[in-house]
Amino acid sequence: MNGQHATTAADRMAFLRISCLPLICSLLASHLLAACISLPSLAERRELADTLAAAHHWQATMFSTDRFDLLAYLPQQTNPVDELTIYIEGDGFAWQTPATPSPDPTPRNPLALRLALNQPEGTAIYLARPCQYTDAVASGCNERYWTEQRFANDVILATSQAIDKLKSRFNAQRLTLVGYSGGGAVATLVAARRDDVRRLITLAGNLDHRAWTTHHRLQPLAGSLNPANVSPLPASIQQTHLVGGKDRIIPVWIAQNFSAAYEARQRPVVRIIDNYDHNCCWADDWPQLWRSLQQEKSR
Secondary structure, X not given: OOOOOOHHHHHHHHHHHHHOOHHHHHHHHHHHHHHHHHOOOHHHHHHXXXXXXXXXXXXXXXXXXOOOEEEEEEEOOOOOOOEEEEEEOOOOOOEEXXXXXXXXXXXXXXXXXXXXHOOOOOEEEEEOOOOOOXXXXXXXXXXXXXXXXXXXXXXXXXXXHHHHHHHHHOOOOEEEEEEEOHHHHHHHHXXXXXXXEEEEEEEOXXXXXXXXXXXXXXXXXXXXXXXXXXXXXXXXXXXXXXEXXXXXXXXXXXXXXXXXXXXXXXOOEEEEEOOOOOXXXXXXXXXXXXXXXXXXXXX
């Protein structure tokens, strides 16, 4: 989860503000100012996503739902397909300092988009989260939807409505949902309320935000639905949860505990990839990982 904050970090910053020597404070201020200067603007973040998509002949399309406008990137040619794979983005640039929410959650590195573009076969679509790429300030999108209510019912409903429109556009009958980080929580919550999802794949997915906030000593995500509370999902949904052995943001036991809540014969697959962390090396290695998942699917 990009840019998440910990109470201990906030405490350290408060202590420094109160008690540090002038020289140290000056150096810290210079460091923070440099970080702000180097932060890509919303326009630059959108340009990055557009550039990545255009290189694969994909285009941006906005889908209106009851509560949000959601941006998707999809192939320019929308031929009918039986099964559609939809990638759901992570939490994005949610926090600009350990104690201050970002004014706009558009990702600095749209990892789920990179995953979608690297899918070696089949038809893939990228779906951003509410308030991403839409200029949250200008559109009046409330920051609670990328902080404590990032998994609220409004978010899950809007995502499912956008998926309905994508499914109709491609005349698809079945869905595979792939969620990265917080997008894994959204994908799981969406799958729980649909009857057309045949496969759920998460990468570094936040499958129990209550356990996650407790572990990191964060404020609970009040108003957010919790994937751990909707399990078990129907047995018709094949689940695979990929986690990095070096991931310090989403520890491996989050997925392991989520899986352990199922009966043994219906337990979701949890694959731990030892040398991966929260960001590396999902996108670069995705073609090989995808093919291995397809082999598992055919067994």
